[in-house]
Amino acid sequence: MALAANAAPCVTKFAQVPLSLGAIFWNLPTTVKCMNGAHMGWLTDFLGQSWHAIWTAASGALMPAIFFLCIGYVVKRKALFTDMMRALPQSGLNIQIMVFNLIFVVPLLTFSATFLSNFWHATGLVLFDPQDWSEWPVVAVILLAIVVGDFVGYWRHRFEHNSFMWPSHAVHHSDTEMTWLSLERFHPINRITTFVIDSSALLLLGLPPYAVVANSFIRHYYGFFIHADLPWTYGKWNILFVSPAMHRWHHSADRKAFGSNFATVFGIWDWAFGTHYVPGPCESALGVADEMEPTLWSQLTYAFRPKAYARLFRRKSDGDITPAE
Ligand SMILES: [Zn+2]
């Protein structure tokens, strides 16, 4: 159980990392606790986690915003501002979904992190003690965490494309003007499956906290990059690393690209498992045919509509015009 206690803070960090990076500017939890008294502890803790997540996400998004603004200007010059104006409504929706997740999902994941850690340790299935990794160079342990994280992420992403999981994952695919902010467009169910599956894999390996957190940071920030509106394909290096064009094809509404490019960092998983598809820069339309409006309500409720699961009960045909497998 001592091992579980060691691992819990690392999983808690892991829960917060996908939406955050940077300094904590304000310690609201303490203030709110003082105002409401201890009997409202769970609520104040929850609100405190939300506030903490919003501040860290806002500060963490600042550097990527400047980075993509600069790189976009270098690549597109004046066309950048036209593109930004066109993407504004979709980007606004991405931010709304991000804030919703920060308020309601991140605290939930943070609270459930300890439970998940204790659960896996109680099963006795954890392969190594975090101490076992101390013999390894830090860089090697981090690299291993990223490789394993990306491999598990590849299969988890394929799982999200099956007809049962698709209605929640479709929210991520519904952005028709993909930018780096599209990484924040995830349905809460999708956030939870990602957290549970990815963190369970790393917990089962008993990887030390620094490797778990490093994996989460690196894959998250590389995720911003592959969602950016950049035409880069990497040429033959696409087999090694996922390029922005490669992931854009994953979001394409062109059925030739359906069921392709599930990896986040290493293109080798798609190459090895036959899902690699990069014919060049992706100029095709993006988005899904699912009946979802570009509003917060419609995006969040789509996964709870029986109609969204209709394809579970019929044979796949040419009439299926979504990337669900
Ligand atoms: Zn997908």
Ligand SMILES: [Zn+2]
């Ligand atoms: Zn994506």
